[in-house]
Amino acid sequence: MSVVRLPQASSFAPSIDHMFDAMVILCGVVAIGVFAVMIGMCIVYRRGSKADRSIPVAQQMGIELAWTLIPFLLFVGIFAWSIRLWVHLRSPPADSLTIYVVAKQWMWKVQHPDGRREIDALHVPLGKPVRLIMTSEDVVHSFYIPAFRIKQDVVPGRYTQLWFKATQAGNFQLYCSEYCGTNHAAMLGTVSVLPASDYARWLVSVTAMTPEQRGRQLFVQMGCSGCHDPQSGIRAPDLHGLYNMPVHLNDGTVVQADDAYLRESIVFPASKIVQGYTPIMPTYQHRVDEEGILALIAYIRSIGPAPPAASQDRSSHD
Amino acid sequence: MTDVFVRDSPLRRSYLWQGGHTLRSWLLSTDHKRIALLYAASITLFFFLGAVAAALMRLTLIDPQGRLMSAETYNKTFTFHGVVMVWFFLIPSIPATLGNFLVPLMVGARDLAFPRLNLFSWYLYMVGGLFTIACLLLGGVDTGWTFYTPFSTMFSDSHVILAVVGVFVVGFSSILTGLNFIVTIHTMRAPGMHWYRLPLFIWGIYATSIVMMLATPVLAMTLCLIGLERLFGVGIFDPSLGGDPVLFQHFFWFYSHPAVYIMILPAMGVVSELICCGARRRIFGYRFMTWSLLGIAFIGFLVWGHHMFVAGQSMYASMAFSILSFIVAVPSAIKVFNWVSTLYRGTIDFHAPMLYALGFIGLFMLGGLTGLFLAAVALDVNLTDTYFVVAHFHYIMVGGSVMAYLGGIHFWWPKITGRLYSERMAQLAAVLMFIGFNLTFFPQYLLGYMGMPRRYHQYPPQFHALNVLSSIGAVVLAISYLMPLFYFARSLRSGASAGPNPWQAAGLEWMTSSPPPEHNFVETPVVTEGPYAYHEHEEQA
Numbered sequence: 014m015s016v017v018r019l020p021q022a023s024s025f026a027p028s029i030d031h032m033f034d035a036m037v038i039l040c041g042v043v044a045i046g047v048f049a050v051m052i053g054m055c056i057v058y059r060r061g062s063k064a065d066r067s068i069p070v071a072q073q074m075g076i077e078l079a080w081t082l083i084p085f086l087l088f089v090g091i092f093a094w095s096i097r098l099w100v101h102l103r104s105p106p107a108d109s110l111t112i113y114v115v116a117k118q119w120m121w122k123v124q125h126p127d128g129r130r131e132i133d134a135l136h137v138p139l140g141k142p143v144r145l146i147m148t149s150e151d152v153v154h155s156f157y158i159p160a161f162r163i164k165q166d167v168v169p170g171r172y173t174q175l176w177f178k179a180t181q182a183g184n185f186q187l188y189c190s191e192y193c194g195t196n197h198a199a200m201l202g203t204v205s206v207l208p209a210s211d212y213a214r215w216l217v218s219v220t221a222m223t224p225e226q227r228g229r230q231l232f233v234q235m236g237c238s239g240c241h242d243p244q245s246g247i248r249a250p251d252l253h254g255l256y257n258m259p260v261h262l263n264d265g266t267v268v269q270a271d272d273a274y275l276r277e278s279i280v281f282p283a284s285k286i287v288q289g290y291t292p293i294m295p296t297y298q299h300r301v302d303e304e305g306i307l308a309l310i311a312y313i314r315s316i317g318p319a320p321p322a323a324s325q326d327r328s329s330h331d
Numbered sequence: 332m333t334d335v336f337v338r339d340s341p342l343r344r345s346y347l348w349q350g351g352h353t354l355r356s357w358l359l360s361t362d363h364k365r366i367a368l369l370y371a372a373s374i375t376l377f378f379f380l381g382a383v384a385a386a387l388m389r390l391t392l393i394d395p396q397g398r399l400m401s402a403e404t405y406n407k408t409f410t411f412h413g414v415v416m417v418w419f420f421l422i423p424s425i426p427a428t429l430g431n432f433l434v435p436l437m438v439g440a441r442d443l444a445f446p447r448l449n450l451f452s453w454y455l456y457m458v459g460g461l462f463t464i465a466c467l468l469l470g471g472v473d474t475g476w477t478f479y480t481p482f483s484t485m486f487s488d489s490h491v492i493l494a495v496v497g498v499f500v501v502g503f504s505s506i507l508t509g510l511n512f513i514v515t516i517h518t519m520r521a522p523g524m525h526w527y528r529l530p531l532f533i534w535g536i537y538a539t540s541i542v543m544m545l546a547t548p549v550l551a552m553t554l555c556l557i558g559l560e561r562l563f564g565v566g567i568f569d570p571s572l573g574g575d576p577v578l579f580q581h582f583f584w585f586y587s588h589p590a591v592y593i594m595i596l597p598a599m600g601v602v603s604e605l606i607c608c609g610a611r612r613r614i615f616g617y618r619f620m621t622w623s624l625l626g627i628a629f630i631g632f633l634v635w636g637h638h639m640f641v642a643g644q645s646m647y648a649s650m651a652f653s654i655l656s657f658i659v660a661v662p663s664a665i666k667v668f669n670w671v672s673t674l675y676r677g678t679i680d681f682h683a684p685m686l687y688a689l690g691f692i693g694l695f696m697l698g699g700l701t702g703l704f705l706a707a708v709a710l711d712v713n714l715t716d717t718y719f720v721v722a723h724f725h726y727i728m729v730g731g732s733v734m735a736y737l738g739g740i741h742f743w744w745p746k747i748t749g750r751l752y753s754e755r756m757a758q759l760a761a762v763l764m765f766i767g768f769n770l771t772f773f774p775q776y777l778l779g780y781m782g783m784p785r786r787y788h789q790y791p792p793q794f795h796a797l798n799v800l801s802s803i804g805a806v807v808l809a810i811s812y813l814m815p816l817f818y819f820a821r822s823l824r825s826g827a828s829a830g831p832n833p834w835q836a837a838g839l840e841w842m843t844s845s846p847p848p849e850h851n852f853v854e855t856p857v858v859t860e861g862p863y864a865y866h867e868h869e870e871q872a
């Protein structure tokens with residue numbers, strides 16, 4: 014039969030497979046043990062057989078406690094093992110390369126840091142941690158690369174993230190694994206892992222604007238600069254150095270200016286009002302798509318003056 | 332046909348004859364036994380409708396390109412399969428048929444506490460069913476049985492509202508059924524039938540009823556919210572209206588995870604009855620069995636987030652749901668060990684009900700063990716939304732609940748109809764079912780392990796061989812499901828008379844005639860001993 018082990022193409026794959034195999038062995042032993050006892054009893058105590066049938070006790074506290082506690086302790090062990098891996102799966106290293114993914118019925122749109130864009134394909138460098146920031150333009154999708162053992166739902170109205178480090182060059186299948194309508198089964202893509210130098214060459218083989226540049230362009234085109242640029246006459250907060258900083262709202266709460274907050278400020282400006290300002294900003298919900306919003310955020314993130322949290326050049330500080 | 336009835340005197344003294352024999356006397360009957368048969372007929376119909384949908388899917392998946400039907404039709408087919416099998420077959424299956432028939436008999440009562448409410452529940456079920464059928468006839472719905480938003484509220488252009496209304500209505504039928512059982516078990520037990528003398532079937536039904544009453548209202552509310560957003564554009568789940576799609580998933584699984592226990596707890600009750608009778612032994616660890624049923628029902632409310640490990644819920648929430656999911660597996664393990672220990676020093680008969688029960692233990696255990704993989708968050712990331720999950724829950728729901736349901740139907744058939752069936756044929760069907768089931772669903776574990784996502788109507792070539800194998804298994808499974816129709820029909824026409832207690836089983840339901848008279852017992856029974864008094868029988872013999 015054609016059961017094939019998937020390629021182990023990311024740094025997670027060996028440790029996840031290791032745990033999977035251990036579970037198969039553990040559960041296999043339990044299952045075979047229980048089956049063996051069950052079948053053994055069925056043979057020994059079948060009607061008509063010669064066997065001791067004196068009436069057994071109907072309940073034994075010791076046995077019951079044993080088979081309550083032993084599974085419980087085993088489960089705690091499995092839990093602890095999986096949590097270690099889980100935390101690792103959820104902690105992208107600081108030096109990760111950030112790539113944006115926007116899903117829509119029924120395609121994957123990818124935007125690289127240097128501006129190169131692709132559809133239903135994702136090129137990544139070998140051996141370098143990559144962080145994907147993902148959102149959807151319509152319904153829930155799920156980004157699944159079996160060879161990397163990773164999966165993350167892509168949810169409209171939110172940014173979800175995922176990280177991995179590819180350890181094997183080659184092409185791997187990308188699936189949508191959350192049902193998303195008619196062509197769900199055709200929402201596929203290819204992940205190509207390239208040696209770092211090839212990736213660098215691939216990135217610049219087509220000249221394109223970086224997300225920051227595109228963001229600046231949109232910022233001007235859509236009239237944001239007319240209110241937000243410091244020299245404009247309208248009272249609107251200056252967005253310089255805003256990224257990741259605390260923002261005081263007029264209801265007294267303080268929020269952090271992360272991606273989700275910035276997105277909300279653009280799509281639903283009325284829902285959180287900055288202290289000291291009036292809600293005059295119009296919504297851009299239907300005027301800019303998710304890729305545009307990502308570009309605007311990239312631009313806002315890129316503009317100084319740069320306090321440490323928003324700094325471009327973190328390595329020199331930490 | 333009528334001749335047989337007239338001459339057959341046990342029948343004339345039973346509920347089948349006494350309540351009248353017009354169609355009207357059945358449709359307006361408030362006798363729990365007749366209502367059980369109304370349910371049995373209607374859920375059998377829905378079971379075969381759902382099974383036809385499954386067969387069409389397995390047929391499509393023989394071909395990697397899925398050319399038998401369009402993507403849209405395939406999506407509607409699996410949605411129909413899920414909706415029908417979950418809400419119109421599995422959830423009502425054991426409670427509404429065996430539960431309705433047996434709860435009053437087993438506790439020594441004349442009927443359920445609210446007989447008319449019971450009939451009303453069946454009508455609600457049928458109304459819900461009509462909406463679902465109407466939805467199918469008008470072109471179906473393509474959201475999946477999970478109705479995930481915002482796809483179901485803003486994007487699907489199929490008949491979502493009809494499907495949602497159908498499920499909404501049938502939900503009330505299950506709330507009312509649960510209520511009826513709870514009140515009956517609390518207030519109508521025969522003299523001497525105290526709580527720890529109740530058969531485990533009653534405990535299973537009791538635990539399920541609690542879950543039905545507490546969880547189903549949440550489903551009803553969630554479905555209303557879908558309607559509000561879809562029809563009136565009230566922003567609840569769709570982010571472009573300011574809503575949150577993950578909120579829907581929380582609501583939905585808050586109901587639908589406990590719903591898994593609505594399906595499995597009564598099955599555990601049935602299997603306990605069958606194992607004790609088949610091994611002629613008192614159940615091992617009775618109190619642990621009762622408390623594990625209640626424990627599962629309770630902890631089952633706290634694990635819904637294990638369906639959402641990759642849905643965007645926080646990392647810490649996932650950890651909490653993970654450990655709780657492991658904890659809920661402990662009582663299930665206790666049950667398996669106790670069932671197996673009940674065989675110890677027994678006198679085991681391998682009649683059909685016992686074969687089903689043994690099959691249940693095996694399949695439920697495999698389903699449960701693979702559940703541990705999914706509870707381990709890091710493994711779930713890879714396995715969720717693949718065929719591994721499909722295989723896992725079919726092991727629990729089809730391998731578990733359906734096997735138990737059929738085992739129960741075989742066990743109590745002589746009581747319900749007063750007739751015996753062909754034991755040979757029934758044993759053959761049970762064995763075929765076990766083989767066909769494993770052939771169908773075991774390959775799906777492997778497919779999931781290899782990364783095949785679920786709800787795909789076409790797939791890459793490396794998944795071909797296992798899909799073909801699974802479809803071949805489905806043929807065997809289909810045959811084993813059709814067989815009982817034939818030998819049960821023959822039993823009704825010409826089966827030998829069963830007598831009150833053909834299995835020499837313990838339990839109040841076996842102390843009255845088969846089929847039972849309209850008010851169950853000629854004299855109210857008085858209970859003087861615990862359940863499963865098989866040892867006492869043995870000593871007398």
Ligand SMILES: [Cu+2]
Nearest residue numbers: 189191193197
């Ligand atoms: Cu999809």
Ligand SMILES: [Cu+2]
Nearest residue numbers: 588591635638
């Ligand atoms: Cu669940």
